[in-house]
Amino acid sequence: MRPDKNAIAMSDLNATKEEMCEIGRRMYARQFVAANEGNISVRVDDDAVLCTPTFFCKGTMTPDDICTVNMRGEQLDGKRKRTSEVLLHLEIMKERPEIRGVVHGHPPHATAFAVAREPIPVGVHPEADVFLGEVPIADYATPGDDRLAETILPFVHKCNTIVLANHGTVSFDVSLEQAYWWTEILDSYCRMLILAKQIGRVQQLTDADCRGLIELKKRFGLTDPRMGDDFADADLTTNPLFRDTWAQAGAAARAFSQADIEDQLVDKIARRVAELIKQ
Template sequence: MSDIEQYKQEICDIGDRLYKRGFAAANDGNITFRISENEVLCTPTMVTKGFMKPADIALIDMEGNQLSGARKRSSEALLHLEIMKARPDVKSVVHCHPPHATAFAVAREAIPACVLPEVEVFLGNVPIAKYATPGGKEFAETILPFVAKSNVMVLANHGTVSYGESVERAYWWTEILDAYCRILILAKQVGRVEFLSEQHGWELLDLKKRFGFDDPRHEPSYAGADIFADDVFRDAWAESGVNVGAFGTPAWSRAATEWHRSRAAPLDEEALIERIAERVAEKLREKLR
């Protein structure tokens, strides 16, 4: 078996895994793998990921033009190519709609950090990219503000995209993220989410560095900073329409507290006084009747 045929088979194997785990219903999802500087293998459109054959996989260039393959390439391939252009280390991209992570995408709820050790080490902060109609250049470019700082992201009202040096590694990040989102949802049903301490959070970041995983919070500018959920991406929340609050925030998080204050509606003192006066006057009229 040639290398290209092996890569095609790996794409089909991961497609089968996506389908069986319910991450890609019907014809949902797409997978790519870069085989050279200007050639990328791409899953076809309108084919169930669990039933793909190596012969179904298309070959495209880095601009999205189809070079070979009997089936038409996925319409969302441009998103994958933007990631590969921005991250030369990335060889594979996986996009799908895992139910629990996609629930966060639909609610546009920030995914909290400092909860599970494995998530801090393998994922870190998870951004939520703003919504755009899938398939076009605008949609593809929604990931650009975040692609250098994370290996997985949530696409608002859509799904997830993850990427890495192999098809399996790209898929891993999605599986970890959806499992984490499921745990968060279950924990919320049981009671509440308890956060790790700030010290434990920094210890996990040190562990992440020792394992060789990059994290923006390893940069000198974050030394001594608050590391609560999405510190790296908080500035983008407003544009993406991100909400926060379903899972609370750790008591030690100064940044979270300040962010909540900045989002609070300013108090209209004059209107408040008028409402109080009207209420008092109404009570007095009731007594005089």
């Protein structure tokens, strides 16, 4: 006997809840969340979103713990109360209807940049540049407050990952798995930056190297604002996409400063001059 459409839909819904629990376990295992921190959501219909409950450990969730809300944040189903921060998730989904998965957490290395309000350098590591691009810092707002959703609006169409000042990160994409990937890649990249800084300094790639990565993104079918005409003649290593928004979030390049970049530029010029002399 062939199952009806509602049974198939329920099967898919249960599978999605299982996936959310698995992502929660992975986040908890990697210490991207502690205790009851973080939240996860998946859009399953035009006006239905599954989300994690408030005050509940993401490492121990079962499908029965998952809540359902509409696109206004009103709870439709679930034995537990939905997270207050689902409003942030819903704002992303409203702005970008193709988004299905959103992950918010406090991955420690990326959140260190959030607490320091230090812009994350671009043009350093290929995977970070290709899969994340430049990551902006949104201004601080109280977790769960309506204003938290407003802080990400200037960036949500230009990236897939945002650092929330003094708070954490949020990543999003067409699937929950991909949204989680971006959180994992970001924290790994931030850890590399911190370790490299302890060794000495972070060596940026050249503008030509960065443009090669932009071409790679194109081949992968990924988008990036730096593909536009505005950046055709700009040095990608010294012209951060979101630099004009740093002041609003109280951010400034201190640990990874413009002076470091200028020193590297001098080194590049010196090496090039030495090569020309040898010819």
